[in-house]
Amino acid sequence: MIEHFFQCPYCWEEISMLLDASINQSNYIEDCEVCCNPISINFSSSSNNIESFEARSIEQ
Numbered sequence: 001m002i003e004h005f006f007q008c009p010y011c012w013e014e015i016s017m018l019l020d021a022s023i024n025q026s027n028y029i030e031d032c033e034v035c036c037n038p039i040s041i042n043f044s045s046s047s048n049n050i051e052s053f054e055a056r057s058i059e060q
Helices: none
Strands: 002-007 014-019 025-031 038-046 049-057
Touching: 002 049, 014 038
Parallel strands: none
Antiparallel strands: 002 014, 025 038, 038 049
């Protein structure tokens, strides 16, 4: 697991999330721990490193 920090697309607060870097690609919805709005999380990894990460509102 890798701790990844990013800004919430709703409240702009910096939040952290634990990502399982053993998974090659993942796409799921998780609520912001500050404002509770749903965030679409997309990331890909290789060799236990995060290669790409995107957090966006589900309204886009």
